[in-house]
Amino acid sequence: MTENDNQRALRVLQLTDPHLMSDPxxxxxxxxxxxxxxxxxxxxxxxxxQPDLILATGDIAQDATEEAYRLFGDKLKVFRCxxxxxxxxxxxxxxxxxxxxxxQADRRHIIQGGWQFxxxxxxxxxxxxxxxxxxxxxxxxxxxxxxxxTPALVxxxxxxxxxxxxxxxxxxxxxxxxxxxxxxRFSQVKIVLWGHIHQELEQTRKGVHxxxxxSTCIQFTAxxxxxxxxxxxxxxxxxELLPSGEFSTEVSRATDFVFDLDSNSTGY
Numbered sequence: 328m329t330e331n332d333n334q335r336a337l338r339v340l341q342l343t344d345p346h347l348m349s350d351p352x353x354x355x356x357x358x359x360x361x362x363x364x365x366x367x368x369x370x371x372x373x374x375x376x377q378p379d380l381i382l383a384t385g386d387i388a389q390d391a392t393e394e395a396y397r398l399f400g401d402k403l404k405v406f407r408c409x410x411x412x413x414x415x416x417x418x419x420x421x422x423x424x425x426x427x428x429x430x431q432a433d434r435r436h437i438i439q440g441g442w443q444f445x446x447x448x449x450x451x452x453x454x455x456x457x458x459x460x461x462x463x464x465x466x467x468x469x470x471x472x473x474x475x476x477t478p479a480l481v482x483x484x485x486x487x488x489x490x491x492x493x494x495x496x497x498x499x500x501x502x503x504x505x506x507x508x509x510x511x512r513f514s515q516v517k518i519v520l521w522g523h524i525h526q527e528l529e530q531t532r533k534g535v536h537x538x539x540x541x542s543t544c545i546q547f548t549a550x551x552x553x554x555x556x557x558x559x560x561x562x563x564x565x566x567e568l569l570p571s572g573e574f575s576t577e578v579s580r581a582t583d584f585v586f587d588l589d590s591n592s593t594g595y
Contacts, residue, residue: 336440336567336568336569336574336575337379337380337439337440337441337442337566337567337568337569338375338377338378338379338380338565338566338567339378339379339380339381339382339444339480339565339566339567339568340371340375340378340380340381340382340406340563340564340565340566341381341382341383341384341482341520341522341540341563341564341565341566342364342367342381342382342383342384342543342563343383343384343385343386343521343522343523343540343541343542343543343563343564344384344385344386344415344522344523344525344542344543344544345360345363345364345383345386345387345399345542345543345544346360346386346387346388346389346417346542346544346545347360347361347364347387347388347389347395347396347398347399348360348361348388348389348390348392348395349390349392349394349395349398350390353389353390355389355544355545356545356556356588356589356590357586357587357588357589358544358545358561358586358587358588359586360389360543360544361398362584362586363543363544363561363581363584363586364399364402364543364544364561365402366561366581366583366584367543367561367562367563367581367584368402368405369581370562370563370579370580370581371563371565371579372405374565374579375565375579377406377407377408378406378408378565379408379439379440380408380409380410380411380437380439380440380444381403381406381408381409381410381411382410382411382413382444382446382482382520383399383410383411383412383413383432384413384415384482384483384484384520384521384522384523384540385413385414385415385416385418385449385450385483385484385522385523386415386416386417386418386484386522386523386542387399387412387414387415387418387423388417388418388419388423389417390417391417391418391419391422391423393422393426396422396423396426396427397426399412400426400427400429400430400432409431409432409434409437410430410432411427411432411433411434411435411437411444411446412427412432412433413435413446413447413448413482413483413484414448414449414450414484415450415484415485415522415523416450416451416454416455416456416457416484416485416498416523418450420448420450420452434446435447435448435466436466436470438474438477440568440570441477441478441568441569441570441571442477442478442479442480442568442570443470443474443477443478443479443480444479444480444482445466445467445470445471445479445480445481445482446482446483447459447463447466447467447481447482447483448460448463449463449483449484449485449500450484455498456485456497456498456499456500456501457483457484457485457498457499457500457501457523458500458501458502459483459500459502459505459506464505464506464509467481467506467509467510468509468512471509471512471513471515471516472513474515475513475515476515477515478515478517478568478570478571478572479513479515479516479517479518480517480518480519480520480566480568481510481516481518481519481520482519482520482521483500483519483520483521484521484522484523485498485499485500485521485523486499486500486521486523486524486539487499487500487503487506487507487519487521487537488503488530488532488537490524490528490539491549491550492524492526492547492548492549492550492551493551493552493553494551494552494553494554495523495524495547498523499523507532510535511533514534515572516535517535517536517572517574518535518536518538518574519532519535519536519537519538520538520539520540520564521538521539521540522539522540522542523539524539524547525541525542525545525546525547525556526539526541526546526547526548526549527539527540527541527562527578528549536576538564538576540562540563540564540578541559541561541562541563541578541580542561542562543561543562543563544561545561545588546559546560546561555590556588556589556590557590558588558590559580560580560581560582560584561580561581561584562578562579562580562581563578563579564576564577564578565577565578565579
């Protein structure tokens with residue numbers, strides 16, 4: 328593979344659910360979320376080096392504060408590439424977009440390296456579940472319609488499928504049928520990517536790769552009926568995308584990060 332920009336794989340980093348707080352000592356179930364994000368970023372640089380694009384797929388802040396969003400932007404300065412941020416259920420979507428706009432991280436349709444990236448806002452103020460407004464569905468349809476020959480990665484925060492973690496069933500994407508009705512019309516969609524579930528998941532649906540990624544802080548126990556966290560290290564997802572639509576992806580974890588997880592918690 329040559330280093331020609333048209334041939335080289337586009338390197339994309341997904342960071343999700345950092346749950347940062349304005350308080351430097353802020354912890355989520357015993358884990359300092361600033362420290363865990365630092366450990367993940369260090370792992371990215373050690374294992375993969377510099378990405379070409381960063382996708383931050385929601386719950387950037389736990390407390391929805393301006394300080395937390397600015398902190399996130401500061402931590403990303405070690406990367407020499409653009410980023411794009413989206414809101415999760417813990418975020419204040421308008422505030423996040425305002426802070427993100429200062430570093431052009433509020434872009435929601437990006438065409439780069441022969442791919443297009445479409446970021447959707449599934450957050451509902453005051454609710455844990457997700458929903459796509461009609462305007463979001465229209466935005467998705469328009470972006471895909473205008474770029475029929477460009478492979479697409481569609482990113483959102485909430486899970487648009489059923490997963491085997493029962494307590495999360497009511498807090499996924501509520502109007503997922505409407506979402507899939509749009510996706511199913513466009514064969515250039517190769518990947519649907521999300522966060523929220525704090526665990527790794529890889530499935531396929533009608534030829535589309537469905538991917539979820541560990542949080543940069545705590546991890547939820549896969550297969551659990553009631554709220555449960557497990558003692559797995561924080562992580563991230565790395566992509567290498569070719570203009571042909573082919574790609575590779577892997578999840579890596581900051582296994583050297585030492586933390587004292589409150590595994591007896593019944594919520595967060």
